[in-house]
Amino acid sequence: MSTDLLTVPSNDEKNIATITHLGGILFSFIPALIVFLLKKDDSEFIRVQAREALNFQITLLLAQFVAYVLIFVLVGFLLLGLIWLFNIVICIIAAISSSKGEHYHYPFTLRLIN
Numbered sequence: 001m002s003t004d005l006l007t008v009p010s011n012d013e014k015n016i017a018t019i020t021h022l023g024g025i026l027f028s029f030i031p032a033l034i035v036f037l038l039k040k041d042d043s044e045f046i047r048v049q050a051r052e053a054l055n056f057q058i059t060l061l062l063a064q065f066v067a068y069v070l071i072f073v074l075v076g077f078l079l080l081g082l083i084w085l086f087n088i089v090i091c092i093i094a095a096i097s098s099s100k101g102e103h104y105h106y107p108f109t110l111r112l113i114n
Helices: 011-027 030-039 044-073 076-099
Strands: none
Touching (some): 011 030, 030 044
């Protein structure tokens, strides 16, 4: 296990990670992408959390695309609502976890960005 994962993140690192997770609720993958690109070399904690948030938001975009396609068979409306609610709940859980300095791994997420 990396020693960087064992260090306690600073309050600034926790705040940036928390905002990154919460930003996904309103702005999809954009906050996570910006933080990942700008801060990935500054902090291991921020890099890991921004990458997790980015992977989760990309996964949600793919799920929303599938739901939009399924609107034509009337299942998509229900799926869009469930995806929206799932995004809110999981992003809040991730934000709470990162505000405590814990590493959070999103469930049901494609790991596309390494």
